[in-house]
Structures are given as C-alpha cells and as structure tokens.
Amino acid sequence: MSIGKHIIISGLIGLAHVVGWSQSESTPPFTIDQFLSIVIEHHPTAIQAAITKEKGQAYILKARGGFDPKLYGSAYQKYFDGGQYYSLIGGGLKVPTWFGIELDAGYDIAQGDQLNPQAYTPKDGLWRVGVSVPLGKNLVIDERRAALKQAKIYRESTLAQQQIMLNQLLYDAAQAYWEWLKSYHKMKVYENAVQVAKVRFDGVKESARLGDKPFIDTLESNINLQSRQFSLMEYKLQYENAKAGVDVFLWKDGYIPLEISDAIKPPLMDDIAVANVDIPILAMVDSIQNYHPELLKYQFAVDMAEVDLRLSAEQLKPTVNLKYNALNAPVNGNPWQDYNLNNYQWGAEVNFPIFIRKERGDLRLNRLEVENLKADLANKEAQQTYKIWASYNAWQTSIQQIDLSQQMVNQYQVLLAGEQTLFNIGESSVFLINSREKSLIESQLKYIEASIANQKSKLATEYALGILPQ
Numbered sequence: 389m390s391i392g393k394h395i396i397i398s399g400l401i402g403l404a405h406v407v408g409w410s411q412s413e414s415t416p417p418f419t420i421d422q423f424l425s426i427v428i429e430h431h432p433t434a435i436q437a438a439i440t441k442e443k444g445q446a447y448i449l450k451a452r453g454g455f456d457p458k459l460y461g462s463a464y465q466k467y468f469d470g471g472q473y474y475s476l477i478g479g480g481l482k483v484p485t486w487f488g489i490e491l492d493a494g495y496d497i498a499q500g501d502q503l504n505p506q507a508y509t510p511k512d513g514l515w516r517v518g519v520s521v522p523l524g525k526n527l528v529i530d531e532r533r534a535a536l537k538q539a540k541i542y543r544e545s546t547l548a549q550q551q552i553m554l555n556q557l558l559y560d561a562a563q564a565y566w567e568w569l570k571s572y573h574k575m576k577v578y579e580n581a582v583q584v585a586k587v588r589f590d591g592v593k594e595s596a597r598l599g600d601k602p603f604i605d606t607l608e609s610n611i612n613l614q615s616r617q618f619s620l621m622e623y624k625l626q627y628e629n630a631k632a633g634v635d636v637f638l639w640k641d642g643y644i645p646l647e648i649s650d651a652i653k654p655p656l657m658d659d660i661a662v663a664n665v666d667i668p669i670l671a672m673v674d675s676i677q678n679y680h681p682e683l684l685k686y687q688f689a690v691d692m693a694e695v696d697l698r699l700s701a702e703q704l705k706p707t708v709n710l711k712y713n714a715l716n717a718p719v720n721g722n723p724w725q726d727y728n729l730n731n732y733q734w735g736a737e738v739n740f741p742i743f744i745r746k747e748r749g750d751l752r753l754n755r756l757e758v759e760n761l762k763a764d765l766a767n768k769e770a771q772q773t774y775k776i777w778a779s780y781n782a783w784q785t786s787i788q789q790i791d792l793s794q795q796m797v798n799q800y801q802v803l804l805a806g807e808q809t810l811f812n813i814g815e816s817s818v819f820l821i822n823s824r825e826k827s828l829i830e831s832q833l834k835y836i837e838a839s840i841a842n843q844k845s846k847l848a849t850e851y852a853l854g855i856l857p858q
Contacts, residue, residue, distance in 0.1 A: 436792070
C-alpha cells in the first residue's frame with residue numbers, strides 16, 4: 389500500500405468516525421447537513437476564512453501602535469586637545485493622544501567648555517514637561533488617526549470577507565452534493581430499467597422458443613436492453629464524476645484529503661423534503677445593504693476612501709504647531725521643589741504652500757475615488773437584487789414542477805400497468821411496453837431533476853442573500 393493511499397484510508401476512517409457511520413449494509417445515508425458540517429470544519433477555505441478574521445485584529449494592533457508612548461534618549465560628547473568641548477545627554481517620554489496633542493516629559497544635562505549657550509542647563513540638569521498642539525493642519529485628523537480608523541474599518545471588512553468565503557464555499561459544496569445525489573438516483577433508475585429489460589428479454593426469448601411470441605420480439609427486447617445498458621454506462625460515468633466532485637470538499641483538518649467510500653449513499657428521493665419558500669424575501673431585499681457581505685465589502689471600501697478624503701481635506705489647512713515646556717532645575721533630587729512659572733520654553737511653527745496644487749490634486753482624486761466606489765456599490769446592489777429575485781422565482785417554480793412531475797410518474801405507472809395487463813393477455817406488443825416504460829423512465833428522471841432543482845434554487849436564493857453560513 390502506498391503512503392498516499394494509506395492517508396486516504398485513514399482519512400475515511402476519521403470521516404466515518406465524525407459522522408458516526410459503520411461500513412455495513414445498515415449504513416445510514418450521508419445527508420447534506422453531515423456533509424456541510426465536515427466542509428465548514430475541515431475545508432482549507434474555512435481555515436483561511438478564520439485566518440482572514442484574525443488579520444483584521446492584527447491590523448488594529450498595528451495601527452494602535454501609532455499611539456504607543458515612546459521612550460527616547462541621546463548622548464553626544466566631544467573631546468579634543470585634552471578638553472571637553474561639550475557633553476549633551478538627555479532623554480524622556482513622549483505620549484501621543486487621539487486628539488493630535490503630544491505630551492512630552494524629559495531630562496537634559498549639558499556641560500563643556502565650548503557648549504552652545506542655547507543648550508545650557510544648570511549643573512544638576514534640567515527637567516521639562518510640555519505639550520505640542522497642532523492648531524491648523526492635523527488638528528481634526530492626522531495620519532495616525534486615519535490609519536486607526538481605516539484599521540477598524542478593515543477589521544469589519546474582514547468579517548464580511550470571511551462571510552463571503554464561507555458563503556461561496558458552502559454554495560459550491562452544496563451544489564456538488566446535490567449533483568452527486570441527483571446522478572446517484574438517475575443511475576439507480578437505469579439500473580432498475582436494465583434489470584426490468586433483462587427479465588423481459590429472457591421472458592420473450594423463452595416465449596418465442598415455445599412459439600407463443602414471434603422471434604422478432606426477441607430482437608426488439610434485446611435492442612431495448614442494449615440501449616438501456618448504454619444509457620446506464622453514461623449515468624454511471626456521471627455518478628463517478630459527481631462523486632469525485634464531492635470528494636474535492638472533504639478534508640480532515642484542512643490538510644488531508646478524503647474520499648467517499650462506495651458504502652456511503654445519499655438519502656432516498658422519498659426522504660428529501662420539498663424545500664418550501666420560508667424566507668421573508670421582501671424584507672431581506674429591502675435591508676440587503678445592511679447585512680449582505682458583498683455589499684458590506686463595497687461599503688467598507690467607500691468608508692476607507694472617505695477617511696482618505698477627510699485626511700486630504702485636512703492638508704489644505706496651514707501648518708500651525710505650538711509647543712510649550714515647563715522647565716525646572718532639580719533641588720536635592722526633587723525636580724519641582726523650586727518650580728517657577730517664569731521658567732518655560734515655547735515655540736511656534738507656521739508654514740503654508742502658496743498654491744497648494746498637490747493638496748488640491750490629492751483632494752480631487754480622493755473625491756473622485758469616493759464617487760466611483762459609491763457607483764460600484766449602487767451597481768452591485770442592483771445586480772445582487774436581480775440575482776435574489778431570479779433565484780427566488782426559480783425556487784417558486786420548482787415547487788410546482790415537483791408536483792407536476794410526481795403526477796406524471798404516477799400516471800405513467802398506471803399506463804404501464806395497464807399495458808402490461810394487455811401484454812399478458814396477448815393484446816399488446818413488446819414495442820408498446822417498451823414505449824410505456826421509456827415514458828415512465830423519462831418522467832422519473834424529470835421528477836429527480838425537479839426535486840434537485842428545488843433544492844438548488846433554495847440554495848441559490850440563500851447564496852444570493854448571503855446567508856448560507858448559518
């Protein structure tokens with residue numbers, strides 16, 4: 389046994405354990421709920437969706453780092469020709485705040501023969517506590533606050549993205565499951581049809597040998613048997629391909645692929661309840677922009693662009709920064725023992741580009757980007773609303789088609805039974821029996837198609853509404 393095969397078999401054992409199966413004739417059917425529970429827990433995309441959510445938290449943490457208090461310090465000394473030109477040593481703590489104000493506290497000590505008078509401090513150094521305030525640009529919003537706002541929006545967008553990923557995953561997985569179930573029951577219809585045709589062929593052949601039927605009927609019966617055997621091969625191929633399509637969604641822990649055992653079967657058609665319309669579709673369509681993950685993703689893009697717009701509008705203001713530091717020399721180690729209000733340092737910075745062409749250009753570009761994203765949002769909402777109503781209309785139609793197809797099956801069964809009675813008393817032919825059976829088989833296939841279309845249209849409506857991962 390190869391290593392790869394061993395992994396698959398081990399995975400199947402784990403899969404059987406998860407859903408509580410035993411590999412015997414009494415194996416319960418593999419339901420859609422069991423299948424989707426495995427998909428949502430073990431599929432790699434489900435794991436990626438969880439990672440996407442964690443990324444949003446990481447971006448919040450990163451953006452909040454812009455408001456972290458910062459310790460700083462420096463030391464510069466110069467010695468030449470046996471003397472100390474200067475010694476500049478200082479350090480402190482800066483604390484940025486949400487309102488753009490920055491608090492600063494520190495200690496400086498400067499010594500030396502060639503010290504710049506501007507850097508002079510008392511012998512024991514100088515303590516300072518101050519504040520820096522932007523009175524023009526960056527008063528309302530700055531890059532730090534914009535980054536945190538956008539990080540919070542991104543965190544919400546990751547939740548929407550997670551929902552989108554799960555919505556798509558469950559939709560694709562459920563589509564594969566219903567195709568598997570449909571192909572299985574179509575194959576079973578033709579397996580039964582082949583068995584019936586074989587019994588009839590053997591019976592007609594025996595009757596022809598005894599002289600009760602013409603030998604031409606054996607040819608008719610044999611051709612009918614071969615035709616059904618040919619069709620059965622096609623439906624078996626469809627089933628195997630559909631089974632492989634289901635295997636794509638079966639994983640263990642997101643890394644080990646699994647396969648469905650041949651002992652695992654889907655539910656019987658009689659056990660599949662008709663999916664009646666049970667969603668308040670009108671109310672959900674009216675409020676779709678408030679909850680649909682695809683639309684929320686577009687709205688979050690608008691929100692992030694509007695933060696950029698506010699930041700670019702802020703850049704049109706002049707830069708006016710005011711800085712003030714209270715100063716005091718320590719006495720006996722106490723930095724504020726002889727504090728005097730007249731000891732302080734202050735400064736102001738003002739600048740403003742004359743034409744502000746760069747700033748006006750950025751503002752115009754950001755405004756156009758917001759308008760463009762809002763147009764995308766409106767277009768996406770219209771498209772999504774159409775998809776909802778289209779799938780909803782198909783859902784309603786499928787319920788009527790199930791009822792009609794079931795009636796057709798029942799009526800063709802009555803016709804076949806009557807034709808069989810006539811055939812038994814010699815008043816019908818193999819051709820008519822085969823024709824009646826063909827019509828019954830086609831009606832059975834239509835009933836299967838209608839039943840699965842009903843399940844798929846319900847699935848498509850939930851997918852269009854964005855509510856699958858519930």
